[in-house]
Amino acid sequence: MRSTAPSLLARLGAAAIRISAAAAVAATLTGCMLFARPPRTLDYSRTRSSEAGIYRGTIEPAGDSIPQGKLHSWTLHLEDAAGAPVAGAQIAVDGGMPQHGHGLPTKPQVKRLAEGGDYLVEGMKFNMGGWWVVKFRVGAAAGNDSLVFNLKL
């Protein structure tokens, strides 16, 4: 035990150095992106039409503000193009920071709520400030389509 502890520490130290070296290389490669401002034309609306126009979605973060570094949930309200609530959809969540090349730090899950086209999105977390994209892949009787939201944290 006593003899393995220092070598374990040494290995951890070496690993930390390798990780920081890799991070430095990544920062060099993506540096211009890390410090770039998000595109000016981004739409930060909380209600958006899906990419093919089949659905409209509205995100409602609990408490109305989106915290940084804290697990929280959203409600997603889903309608068809005519404004009728869409119940019983299969919805998957994905997202990340386009300028940093990383995804969400969690794997949020979408649960159907009782009625009215409302869905509970659990496990949302944004671990840093900047431009985030959250994408919902929606599958329902009207078809498959994606809803994309931009967030500024």
Ligand SMILES: [Cu+2]
């Ligand atoms: Cu990031």
